[in-house]
Amino acid sequence: MPINRDQVLFFTGPAEDEVLINCTRVQGLDATDAEDLTSAEQEGRKQVLMIAEFLQRDVPGFERASISAVAPQIGIRESRRIIGHYALTQADVVAGRKFDDVIARSGYPIDIHDPSGQGVVAAFIEGDGAYDIPYRCLISSNIRNLLAAGRCISTTHEAHATTRLTPSCMATGEAAGTAAALTVKMKLDPVKLPIELLQAKLRHNGAAI
Numbered sequence: 001m002p003i004n005r006d007q008v009l010f011f012t013g014p015a016e017d018e019v020l021i022n023c024t025r026v027q028g029l030d031a032t033d034a035e036d037l038t039s040a041e042q043e044g045r046k047q048v049l050m051i052a053e054f055l056q057r058d059v060p061g062f063e064r065a066s067i068s069a070v071a072p073q074i075g076i077r078e079s080r081r082i083i084g085h086y087a088l089t090q091a092d093v094v095a096g097r098k099f100d101d102v103i104a105r106s107g108y109p110i111d112i113h114d115p116s117g118q119g120v121v122a123a124f125i126e127g128d129g130a131y132d133i134p135y136r137c138l139i140s141s142n143i144r145n146l147l148a149a150g151r152c153i154s155t156t157h158e159a160h161a162t163t164r165l166t167p168s169c170m171a172t173g174e175a176a177g178t179a180a181a182l183t184v185k186m187k188l189d190p191v192k193l194p195i196e197l198l199q200a201k202l203r204h205n206g207a208a209i
């Protein structure tokens with residue numbers, strides 16, 4: 001198959017005869033460019049049809065299979081991030097580093113889907129198996145009053161390969177939202193927000209930090 005990928009991921013779906021297939025890979029395009037995004041949509045959909053044809057033709061059990069759904073939009077693994085007061089690094093993640101201004105934790109290893117090659121590069125977390133995400137990664141260093149969450153927080157390319165995971169995006173989203181609410185209420189710059197206050201509010205709401 002002319003798809004630059006060395007792994008085939010299958011997930012069972014809610015229905016007995018349903019399987020979710022994560023096999024496409026579109027590379028080398030700029031997710032911030034409209035023309036490139038259009039090309040990515042076209043290439044992704046072409047790959048879906050190619051994979052379906054291959055399964056029906058060559059894989060026993062799929063002879064009568066059909067496509068029931070395709071993602072409405074191509075998924076983007078990495079594009080723009082803010083430059084924050086701190087950029088989380090691979091060394092921080094791998095060491096399971098702890099920070100005084102922790103606002104979220106993650107135990108997911110570094111998982112880089114090679115932007116040009118076929119494979120996936122992994123690096124596991126030492127120590128207690130979890131690293132901290134500091135509040136400083138959420139605060140823009142050059143735009144006042146801007147907080148980021150999810151994929152856009154301040155990290156290196158390598159650290160991004162773990163902070164981009166859905167649970168960490170939810171946790172940084174909750175932290176950024178809570179920080180924004182507190183700073184508005186207290187009429188403070190996000191940089192000046194007392195970290196103990198933010199951490200207490202997050203813990204009160206169930207954050208395991």
Ligand SMILES: Cc1cc2nc3c(=O)[nH]c(=O)nc-3n(C[C@H](O)[C@H](O)[C@H](O)COP(=O)(O)OP(=O)(O)OC[C@H]3O[C@@H](n4cnc5c(N)ncnc54)[C@H](O)[C@@H]3O)c2cc1C
Nearest residue numbers: 074075076077149150151152163164165166167169170173
């Ligand atoms: C192919 C693929 C597979 C993945 N697999 C996994 C996995 O198995 N497990 C896992 O944990 N993570 C996985 N991820 C990573 C994870 O899904 C994403 O990194 C994460 O969902 C990003 O969350 P986010 O909130 O930063 O961004 P998003 O979920 O993209 O949310 C951004 C939102 O902003 C909206 N938006 C954009 N522009 C505007 C605008 N101008 N105005 C208003 N709204 C706007 C968008 O519509 C979107 O709803 C995968 C990612 C990809 C691409």
